[in-house]
Amino acid sequence: MTIGVDVGGTKVAAAVVAEDGTVVAETRRDTPADDVSRTLQMIMDAVEELASAHQAEAIGVGAAGWIDADRSTVLFAPNIAWRNEPLRAELADKFGLPVVVENDANVAAWAEYRFGAGRDVESMIMYTVGTGIGGAVIMEGRLIRGAHGIAAELGHLTAVPDGQVCGCGRRGCLEQYASGQALVRLGQVAVAHVPATAPILTELTGGDPEKVTGPMITDAARKGEPASVAALADIGKWLGLACVDLVQALDPAVIVVGGGVVEAGDLLLTPARQAYVDGMAQRGQLPVAELRPAEMGNTAGVVGAADLARSR
8 A cells, every 4th residue: 555645725634545445544634834834734734643553555646736757746736835846755755655746737737647537548638627727648658757746747738829817927828818817717708797697696796706606606697697698608618629629639538627627517518528529620531539528526635646656
C-alpha cells in the first residue's frame, strides 16, 4: 500500500490506497495556504496519522502548482505560498520513504487512467474543470510531462485571440471561457442585465450579481432556468471546441472531463459533445476520441498520487 496526498488551496486530503485503487483509510486537514511551514506541517501530520496505523511503501503528493521535471520541487503554486519548495526531500527526510510529487491535474488524470473512465485505453486527455481548468495528457501508458515538467496546461491554450484577460497574464485562454469562473461571470451578467431570464439566481442572490456561485447556477439549470442552462451550454461549447484541436494534434482514445463543474452532467456534456462532433465532422468516417465524464470523484487526487508513487 502507498499513501496519497492531495494538497489544494483549502484542504490537505490524504489516504492509504491499495494496489487496486481502493481507499483503505483517509484523513483531512485545513490548508493554511499563506504559511509555508504550517502547510508542510499539515501534510506531515496527515501522513503521520496514516503511516502510524498502516504499513506504507511510498508517498505520492499531488499539488496544485508547477512541479519540476524530477517530481521533487514545487516551483510555483498559485493558491499556496510555495515558491521552489523542496517538498520531496522534506517528506523523505521525515518518513524515510520514497516520495513522488506531481501536479494535481496529472494525479487526477492518472487515477482515471488506471481505475476510472480511461481504464480501458492506453491514451487519453483529461480536462479538470473547476474554478480554473487543469489538464493532463497520457499517451501509450505514459504521463506526458514535457522537458521542464509543466506540460499540458490545457486551460491556457488560446481559445479566442486577444480575448478576455487571463490570470496567467495572457489573453483569450480557454480558462476564461470554459471554467467555473467563466460560468459565474455569465450568471452575474444575467442577474445584472437580464434578470427575467434568471429568476432563480435573482431570488437566491437578492439581485446582487456578486453573490452568484457556480453551484447556484447548476441547481438553477436543473430546474430549467433559461440563463443558467444557457451559461452551462456556453462553457460546454468552448470545451468541445478545445477538444477538437487536441484530438487533431494527439489522437487520444478518450477525452475525460472531471472537476467540480462536471457535476452539472449532461447540462455541460451534451453541448460539449455537440460542439466537438460538429468540429470533427470533416474527419468523416475516421475514428475519433470519445468524450467521457470522470468517474473517480473526490478520491481522484489521493488515488492517483498514491498510484504514481507505487509506479515511480
